[in-house]
Amino acid sequence: MRNHPARLIRKKRDGGELAGDEIRDLVAGVVDGTLGDAQLGAFLMAVCCNGMTPAETAELTLAMRDSGRVLRHPNVPRAKIDKHSTGGVGDKVSLLLAPLVAAAGVAVPMISGRGLGHTGGTIDKLAAIPGYRTDLSCDEFQQALEQCGYAMARANAELAPADGRMYATRDVTGTVESIPLITASILSKKLAEGIDGLVMDVKTGRAAFMADESDAVVLMESIVGVGRAAGIQVSALLTDMDHPLGRGLGNALEVAEVLRALEGDCPTDLREVTLALGAEMLLLAGVATDLDAARATLIGLWQDGVVRQVFQHNLQVQGGDPRIVDDPGLLGRAPHVVAVEAQRAGYVTDVDPLALGHAIVDLGGGRRQPQDAVDPHVGIVLAKTLGDAAHVGDALAFVHARTAAAAAGAAAAVAAAMPVGDERLRRNQLLKRRLA
Numbered sequence: 001m002r003n004h005p006a007r008l009i010r011k012k013r014d015g016g017e018l019a020g021d022e023i024r025d026l027v028a029g030v031v032d033g034t035l036g037d038a039q040l041g042a043f044l045m046a047v048c049c050n051g052m053t054p055a056e057t058a059e060l061t062l063a064m065r066d067s068g069r070v071l072r073h074p075n076v077p078r079a080k081i082d083k084h085s086t087g088g089v090g091d092k093v094s095l096l097l098a099p100l101v102a103a104a105g106v107a108v109p110m111i112s113g114r115g116l117g118h119t120g121g122t123i124d125k126l127a128a129i130p131g132y133r134t135d136l137s138c139d140e141f142q143q144a145l146e147q148c149g150y151a152m153a154r155a156n157a158e159l160a161p162a163d164g165r166m167y168a169t170r171d172v173t174g175t176v177e178s179i180p181l182i183t184a185s186i187l188s189k190k191l192a193e194g195i196d197g198l199v200m201d202v203k204t205g206r207a208a209f210m211a212d213e214s215d216a217v218v219l220m221e222s223i224v225g226v227g228r229a230a231g232i233q234v235s236a237l238l239t240d241m242d243h244p245l246g247r248g249l250g251n252a253l254e255v256a257e258v259l260r261a262l263e264g265d266c267p268t269d270l271r272e273v274t275l276a277l278g279a280e281m282l283l284l285a286g287v288a289t290d291l292d293a294a295r296a297t298l299i300g301l302w303q304d305g306v307v308r309q310v311f312q313h314n315l316q317v318q319g320g321d322p323r324i325v326d327d328p329g330l331l332g333r334a335p336h337v338v339a340v341e342a343q344r345a346g347y348v349t350d351v352d353p354l355a356l357g358h359a360i361v362d363l364g365g366g367r368r369q370p371q372d373a374v375d376p377h378v379g380i381v382l383a384k385t386l387g388d389a390a391h392v393g394d395a396l397a398f399v400h401a402r403t404a405a406a407a408a409g410a411a412a413a414v415a416a417a418m419p420v421g422d423e424r425l426r427r428n429q430l431l432k433r434r435l436a
């Protein structure tokens with residue numbers, strides 16, 4: 001006999017601590033539908049208002065993980081380590097990081113999400129690669145991991161299905177912003193991948209999911225603690241999202257930046273965040289003794305072209321056109337490309353990622369609603385970044401748009417997001433904190 005949902009909801013409402021069997025009963029009700037929408041909404045609101053202890057959060061995470069299939073990879077002897085980012089604008093790190101870390105002998109099973117709102121999603125970026133399949137079955141995902149050392153797929157209904165219903169309900173009940181619910185949502189899906197370790201990239205700053213740094217630190221600590229309680233190794237970096245990462249913003253434009261990065265032409269911020277996360281992954285996998293050695297290994301593999309080969313192999317395995325590596329033009333291009341020019345001389349005093357992220361959504365490159373289609377080719381390429389000198393008429397950025405009217409609208413938004421003034425500002429520290 002299951003515990004009665006109304007009693008459990010009252011217990012949480014009144015500040016009580018739920019036991020493991022009580023949490024498992026609630027999650028079982030989420031999956032088989034015996035917990036009604038009103039009850040689920042009430043439970044989520046009670047958690048949102050009263051929080052959960054670390055023990056409750058761990059129980060919730062494990063119950064959500066076990067609501068579906070939990071992958072095992074018996075044919076992959078390497079350590080299996082994934083990375084998860086809370087997301088931002090221009091964050092194409094996963095596309096570079098997975099082949100980089102796989103090249104170093106670590107298996108990377110990576111299940112990712114789509115973008116919603118101003119933050120992009122890895123699945124949408126991969127969709128900009130002609131032919132690339134992210135709708136892999138669990139068996140195909142395992143095979144891709146065995147064949148090329150990493151696999152990238154979207155979540156499917158077999159993995160942590162409780163999260164799908166809980167997330168959709170949180171979205172419409174004002175209960176997204178709860179640290180225990182975010183922790184359980186992220187970790188249940190990651191644990192279902194069959195990983196030995198996880199490196200979290202928790203972003204903070206204007207365009208981050210957790211804009212406030214102290215909230216981001218609480219999330220970081222929660223994920224590390226609960227992940228360890230669930231039996232995997234976890235470390236976390238707190239990284240800056242007060243400015244965009246890299247220069248290409250928008251799905252195909254970000255893939256193009258990754259292709260250039262594979263050839264060695266990589267913006268410093270993107271390179272630093274990728275190497276820092278990659279070094280943490282090698283450390284968790286036990287293939288490097290310290291962060292400096294891990295970093296040196298990754299730089300060597302990147303310079304020698306091994307990472308490029310692994311990336312190309314993954315394209316072949318997952319159906320993507322492998323010719324894009326030699327000919328990025330095959331990604332295609334939006335018909336209208338418009339320069340946004342400096343109207344005065346000085347320095348770029350801001351590159352507002354939130355405003356740029358919203359401009360990309362307005363161009364059709366992101367979603368307002370979950371069912372919205374995404375235009376892979378539109379976006380913004382930054383020609384200058386924070387603190388760069390600009391003369392009158394210099395291009396600050398290029399807008400890639402489907403129509404001339406959309407280009408004009410986005411160009412005005414970009415001009416406002418990238419003011420030029422007298423002060424020469426420097427970017428915040430990229431890596432703000434490490435928890436390992």
Ligand code: URA
Binds near residue numbers: 167176181182185186
């Ligand atoms: N990402 C997730 O997967 N879940 C959350 O709750 C928040 C961000």
